[in-house]
Amino acid sequence: MGRRSCSSRLASTAVPLASVARLEEFKSSSIEHSGERRVVQYRGDILPLISLARMFNEREIADQELMQVVVCSADGRSAGLVVERIVDIVNEPITAKHGSARPGVLATAVVQQFVTDLLDVDAVLRTVDEPAPSRAA
Numbered sequence: 246m247g248r249r250s251c252s253s254r255l256a257s258t259a260v261p262l263a264s265v266a267r268l269e270e271f272k273s274s275s276i277e278h279s280g281e282r283r284v285v286q287y288r289g290d291i292l293p294l295i296s297l298a299r300m301f302n303e304r305e306i307a308d309q310e311l312m313q314v315v316v317c318s319a320d321g322r323s324a325g326l327v328v329e330r331i332v333d334i335v336n337e338p339i340t341a342k343h344g345s346a347r348p349g350v351l352a353t354a355v356v357q358q359f360v361t362d363l364l365d366v367d368a369v370l371r372t373v374d375e376p377a378p379s380r381a382a
Contacts, residue, residue, distance in 0.1 A: 257332065257361040258297060259339070259354075260315055264366040266323065267316045268331055273309060282373075285314075285325065292316065293373045296327045300349055300369065322370040333357070 271285050276294065278284065283294040294314065298305040314325040341352030341363060349372075351365045 257356070257359050258328075258350075258364050259335070259356055259361045260317065260326070260364050261366060262334075262336065264317045264319050265315055266318050269314045269316055269325065270311045271314055271325075273312060276312070283327075287316070287325070290323075292323060292325050294325045294327050295369060295372060297364075297369075298327075298329065300372070301347075317366050317370065319367045319370050322373055324370050324373050326364075326369065339363070 269287075275285055276283050277286070279291065279293075283296075284291050285294060286292075294312075296305060297303075313328050313331055315328060315331065316323065316325050335356055337356075339354045339356060341354045343353045345352050345362070347362075349365050349369050351363045353360060353362055355361065
């Protein structure tokens with residue numbers, strides 16, 4: 246199963262290639278809000294943005310001029326996963342070494358010699374239906 250690898254401060258995270266629609270960069274000035282949720286106008290629609298750092302309680306990177314986003318779709322939902330950086334595209338079989346009790350993570354595996362969390366895209370995209378976390382004032 247192919248995976249797309251994205252980096253966070255504490256760990257690498259892999260996203261199943263089958264769930265990835267596109268890799269995008271958005272200017273921070275194009276980010277808007279719908280209630281407390283960050284969104285961007287994208288291809289004639291409104292794309293919710295999910296920060297993986299915030300979701301996994303990691304320190305978010307400071308605002309940057311360009312945000313790297315992995316646009317994902319699953320079960321009729323789409324969202325942009327905001328990542329620190331996109332490291333590589335890997336198309337190889339991956340065998341999970343350990344399961345995970347962490348919400349949003351299916352398992353952990355070794356990908357290109359690095360311990361990597363395998364993202365549960367369905368679970369992450371379901372958070373779009375939940376109330377957004379409050380923004381810092």
